Amino acid sequence: MSGRVRILSRLRRSLSEEAGVTDEERREAVAARLRLAGAQTAPVPEIARTEGAAMLERFEAKLRGVDATVTRLGAMADLPGAMVEELRARNLPRAIRMGEEPDFAGLDWAELDATRGVGRLEEPATLSRGLCGVAETGTVALRSGPDNPVTLTFLGETHFMVLKASDVVPGLEEMWARVRRAGPMSRTVNLVTGPSRSADIGQVLQLGAHGPVAVHVFIVED
Amino acid sequence: MTHQPTTPQFKANSRAAIADGGLQEQMTKALGNSMAKRAYASGALPEFDQLRDAARDLKNHTLAHLDLYLEAYESKVQADGGQVHWAETAEDAREIILNICRSVDATSVNKGKSMISEEIGLNDFLEEKGIAPVETDLGEYIIQLRKETPSHIIGPAIHVTVPQVREAFRTHHPHLPIDRDLEGLDKLLLEARAELRAKYFEAEVGITGANMLIAETGQSVIVTNEGNGDLSQSLPKVHIVIASIEKVVPTLEDASTVLRVLGRSATGQEMSVYTTFSAGPRREEDPDGPEEYHVVLLDNGRSAMVGTEFQEMLRCIRCGACMNHCPVYRSVGGHAYGWVYPGPMGAVLTPSLIGLKQGGQLPNASTFCGRCEEVCPMRIPLPKMMRHWREREFERQLTPAGTRRGLRFWASAAARPGVYRAGARLAAWGLRLLSSGGRVKRLPLAGAWTDVRDFPAPEGGTFMDRYRPDADGKRGAKR
Numbered sequence: 001m002s003g004r005v006r007i008l009s010r011l012r013r014s015l016s017e018e019a020g021v022t023d024e025e026r027r028e029a030v031a032a033r034l035r036l037a038g039a040q041t042a043p044v045p046e047i048a049r050t051e052g053a054a055m056l057e058r059f060e061a062k063l064r065g066v067d068a069t070v071t072r073l074g075a076m077a078d079l080p081g082a083m084v085e086e087l088r089a090r091n092l093p094r095a096i097r098m099g100e101e102p103d104f105a106g107l108d109w110a111e112l113d114a115t116r117g118v119g120r121l122e123e124p125a126t127l128s129r130g131l132c133g134v135a136e137t138g139t140v141a142l143r144s145g146p147d148n149p150v151t152l153t154f155l156g157e158t159h160f161m162v163l164k165a166s167d168v169v170p171g172l173e174e175m176w177a178r179v180r181r182a183g184p185m186s187r188t189v190n191l192v193t194g195p196s197r198s199a200d201i202g203q204v205l206q207l208g209a210h211g212p213v214a215v216h217v218f219i220v221e222d
Numbered sequence: 223m224t225h226q227p228t229t230p231q232f233k234a235n236s237r238a239a240i241a242d243g244g245l246q247e248q249m250t251k252a253l254g255n256s257m258a259k260r261a262y263a264s265g266a267l268p269e270f271d272q273l274r275d276a277a278r279d280l281k282n283h284t285l286a287h288l289d290l291y292l293e294a295y296e297s298k299v300q301a302d303g304g305q306v307h308w309a310e311t312a313e314d315a316r317e318i319i320l321n322i323c324r325s326v327d328a329t330s331v332n333k334g335k336s337m338i339s340e341e342i343g344l345n346d347f348l349e350e351k352g353i354a355p356v357e358t359d360l361g362e363y364i365i366q367l368r369k370e371t372p373s374h375i376i377g378p379a380i381h382v383t384v385p386q387v388r389e390a391f392r393t394h395h396p397h398l399p400i401d402r403d404l405e406g407l408d409k410l411l412l413e414a415r416a417e418l419r420a421k422y423f424e425a426e427v428g429i430t431g432a433n434m435l436i437a438e439t440g441q442s443v444i445v446t447n448e449g450n451g452d453l454s455q456s457l458p459k460v461h462i463v464i465a466s467i468e469k470v471v472p473t474l475e476d477a478s479t480v481l482r483v484l485g486r487s488a489t490g491q492e493m494s495v496y497t498t499f500s501a502g503p504r505r506e507e508d509p510d511g512p513e514e515y516h517v518v519l520l521d522n523g524r525s526a527m528v529g530t531e532f533q534e535m536l537r538c539i540r541c542g543a544c545m546n547h548c549p550v551y552r553s554v555g556g557h558a559y560g561w562v563y564p565g566p567m568g569a570v571l572t573p574s575l576i577g578l579k580q581g582g583q584l585p586n587a588s589t590f591c592g593r594c595e596e597v598c599p600m601r602i603p604l605p606k607m608m609r610h611w612r613e614r615e616f617e618r619q620l621t622p623a624g625t626r627r628g629l630r631f632w633a634s635a636a637a638r639p640g641v642y643r644a645g646a647r648l649a650a651w652g653l654r655l656l657s658s659g660g661r662v663k664r665l666p667l668a669g670a671w672t673d674v675r676d677f678p679a680p681e682g683g684t685f686m687d688r689y690r691p692d693a694d695g696k697r698g699a700k701r
């Protein structure tokens with residue numbers, strides 16, 4: 001406790017007394033600033049303000065730019081079939097690990113060995129439901145929880161993510177708005193931009209450092 | 223791994239680094255296109271400079287209210303079931319972390335990359351206490367095997383060559399077949415991935431740093447490309463975040479502004495692969511994630527910087543751009559700086575954290591070319607602050623006697639225009655005499671300069687000869 005008091009009072013002395021600002025004024029400034037949560041006060045770049053078809057196009061292009069792959073699906077019901085195809089094309093076993101996501105629960109997974117639960121030591125392919133896709137950077141935002149166990153995002157060798165077209169937003173500002181609307185803050189909010197990578201050996205960029213070697217996003221029309 | 227600063231030997235360290243041909247080659251290779259990548263990424267965003275201004279302003283605002291933002295942050299963390307620990311010194315931080323580890327009988331600890339961990343010398347300390355720290359960032363893992371410290375704040379192993387990585391893996395993975403093929407870079411990556419994958423499931427405690435702390439939500443943020451920091455915090459029972467007090471920003475929107483300049487400045491990425499916002503332990507319904515969440519807030523000299531001419535240094539977001547662009551760093555490498563933080567940001571920060579007596583050599587490691595300030599996303603006036611340190615060093619008589627004599631001699635000459643001009647003319651004449659093809663290869667009394675680079679020979683008369691009042695008294699270049 002004493003460390004806390006000493007650190008804070010040292011700061012207070014420099015920032016209040018010696019700076020000639022009252023604590024009251026400073027408290028008001030902080031409260032006012034925190035009330036701005038949800039509103040961007042800094043410039044929002046043009047690339048974070050796309051709309052409609054251009055926004056979706058940008059999102060896909062940006063995903064490819066960060067070494068992810070994308071396919072569009074007509075309906076959520078097409079997901080299991082598309083998954084079988086993707087796994088076959090990638091030479092992966094016909095198995096997928098996922099959470100309790102309601103969007104996946106009603107689908108017919110009979111052609112696959114679909115299991116539910118957290119990530120394990122060996123996970124060739126995992127599936128998550130993204131909260132939203134950010135066209136600005138090709139980022140997918142995920143909320144952790146029973147529907148989307150966070151370990152699936154990092155332990156899958158190939159990580160599949162599903163978004164509806166209406167989940168794609170122009171930039172980080174709208175992404176945070178959706179996160180705030182989604183309910184109480186989850187333990188983690190994960191922003192994923194392509195597969196894992198490292199240049200620590202020989203300064204040559206290689207994919208698949210500790211997390212996924214490959215990332216694939218299904219965008220479902222709605 | 224030594225954390226005893228060798229900063230006072232900066233000159234000797236640098237001389238050794240420059241004589242080390244292997245290191246020179248590796249540094250050139252490693253930093254090769256870092257400047258071009260930043261230039262491309264920042265150039266592609268028309269609002270980049272406006273965002274730098276905004277990032278500077280939001281951080282200035284936060285620092286001016288740092289005590290209050292820390293309190294706001296703390297209460298949010300607690301509301302989510304996390305614990306906040308305040309560490310005034312490195313020693314306090316080490317003890318707090320040790321106690322948390324002991325409370326769950328931890329024998330091994332996984333670590334995401336953290337410069338604060340280096341600053342407090344955590345690995346050596348934990349090892350002494352019988353707890354095995356495992357660095358999981360690939361670069362950190364390599365230097366941990368080699369018992370070295372990082373040489374760059376975001377690329378800790380940039381000084382290590384591929385054959386050296388191969389050798390480290392052969393030595394430290396003795397359970398693998400001795401004749402295995404480690405030729406390709408992919409083989410090395412796969413081996414490290416497999417080795418560490420198992421370790422993620424073994425550790426009781428995971429420690430990560432934090433790029434930011436969000437006052438609005440009580441979240442800690444890590445920005446990585448590998449995913450190791452996330453595995454380190456999601457699989458063990460306990461997640462400890464170590465962060466210095468200046469890491470706080472007000473809101474999620476402010477975090478977005480910082481992110482927009484961070485990746486572009488660091489690696490030329492618009493967004494790093496993983497940006498993770500963590501708050502508290504796993505929720506009741508969560509199937510994974512840590513059961514305990516602790517944040518250790520480290521001061522270690524920072525609160526004393528607030529209100530001084532060094533306060534602006536606390537805006538630093540550790541992007542590494544200043545070192546990537548620093549001619550001194552690029553030729554001597556990170557280890558020559560002798561402590562945790564190298565390059566221009568290290569030269570300014572180190573004396574604040576370990577004292578001018580220990581770190582006072584570093585602010586001299588500058589040619590004042592100004593590139594660091596030009597590229598710093600937080601617009602930190604690094605050269606100006608290095609000058610502040612030099613002045614303090616001089617005032618406190620920490621400058622070597624020879625340098626002091628030289629400066630005094632120069633000062634007395636500079637105060638007598640006639641003497642100064644005569645001296646300058648003599649020097650220009652002398653330099654021309656020593657030069658060949660416009661370069662001076664060897665200069666008496668300035669061997670420290672000419673041993674490693676040429677000195678340009680003056681082309682015409684002295685500055686004052688060329689810059690005289692015109693007939694009408696106006697000053698202008700003589701044509």
Ligand code: SF4
Nearest residue numbers: 538539541542544598
């Ligand atoms: S001083 Fe500026 S350029 Fe250097 S690491 Fe910090 S933020 Fe980046």
